[in-house]
Structure formats: structure tokens, C-alpha cells
Amino acid sequence: NKLLTLAFVTRKSEVLLGLKKKGFGMGRWNGFGGKVEKGETISEAAKREMQEECGLIVDDFKKVGLLMFEFVGDPQLLEVHVFHSETFRGKCIETEEMRPMWYPLDGVPFDQMWPDDYLWFPHFLARNPFFGYITFQGMDNIVQSCLK
Numbered sequence: 001n002k003l004l005t006l007a008f009v010t011r012k013s014e015v016l017l018g019l020k021k022k023g024f025g026m027g028r029w030n031g032f033g034g035k036v037e038k039g040e041t042i043s044e045a046a047k048r049e050m051q052e053e054c055g056l057i058v059d060d061f062k063k064v065g066l067l068m069f070e071f072v073g074d075p076q077l078l079e080v081h082v083f084h085s086e087t088f089r090g091k092c093i094e095t096e097e098m099r100p101m102w103y104p105l106d107g108v109p110f111d112q113m114w115p116d117d118y119l120w121f122p123h124f125l126a127r128n129p130f131f132g133y134i135t136f137q138g139m140d141n142i143v144q145s146c147l148k
């Protein structure tokens with residue numbers, strides 16, 4: 001499996017999302033994250049990617065979910081570890097990878113996000129740990145999904 005991180009910070013009733021400016025998922029709003037590199041733990045990767053992509057430093061990420069993505073025709077699964085923190089330091093900045101923006105928790109732009117996000121975001125908001133297995137055909141169509 002390809003190991004990836006996806007991390008969110010929240011403050012009061014807002015969540016920080018980033019518009020992905022290049023690469024996989026370009027043009028979609030999402031949390032911050034990327035590939036886990038050799039020699040680092042998954043939470044170290046979450047912290048590194050957060051800082052690389054929007055400048056914020058998070059010391060105490062909590063694991064909140066696990067998402068498995070299958071793409072029809074591709075034997076490699078994406079294993080995405082989802083993190084959350086309510087505390088962070090540093091200044092939020094736009095980077096080459098992401099344009100960050102705070103959204104109200106009840107007003108995230110699902111129509112401009114990965115189509116699976118509306119399935120698991122309610123669990124994230126309710127602070128329920130979640131596990132999902134989602135099968136995509138291409139980048140836009142979910143052909144099967146299971147969420148617990």
C-alpha cells in the first residue's frame with residue numbers, strides 16, 4: 001500500500017483547508033498531507049507535510065481515521081491516515097503546493113473536494129473514529145464504499 005497522511009487543524013468552529021495547486025488532487029480543497037517517507041513514522045510525516053504545505057507546526061496530532069482507496073485497474077491501494085489537532089503554532093502561509101483558507105465547520109465546500117469527503121467528514125466533525133474503504137473509477141466516481 002502507498003502510505004499517505006491527511007491532517008486537519010481546527011479552531012473554534014472553523015477548519016483549515018488547502019486548495020491543492022499541483023499533483024494528485026489538484027484543484028480540490030482538502031486537509032494537508034502527503035507520502036510517508038522512509039525512516040519517519042506516520043505522525044512525523046503528518047507533522048512534516050503540514051509544515052511544508054502551510055507553515056503551521058503541530059506537536060500533538062491525534063489519529064482520527066483511516067481511509068483505504070482503490071482505483072479500478074490499479075492494484076496499489078492508497079492507505080490514508082487522517083489526523084486532527086486543535087492546537088498549532090506558526091504562521092499560516094500559502095505555499096507552492098497549497099492555498100490555505102479557514103472554512104466554517106458547517107460550510108466546507110464538498111462540491112470542490114474529493115467526492116468521498118462528504119461520507120466521512122460527518123464522523124470527523126462528530127469526533128467519531130472512522131474507517132473507510134472507497135473504490136474509485138477515475139478521480140470523480142465512487143463505485144463502492146464502506147464506512148464505519
Ligand SMILES: Nc1[nH]c(=O)nc2c1ncn2[C@H]1C[C@H](O)[C@@H](COP(=O)(O)OP(=O)(O)OP(=O)(O)O)O1
Nearest residue numbers: 004005006022023024025032033034035114116117
Ligand atoms: N480520495 C481522497 N480523499 C481525500 O480526502 N484525500 C485524499 C484522497 N486521495 C488522496 N488524498 C490525499 C492524501 C494526501 O494528503 C494527498 C495526496 O498526497 P500528495 O500530496 O503526496 O500527492 P502528490 O502527488 O502531490 O505528491 P508529490 O508527488 O509528493 O508532490 O491527497
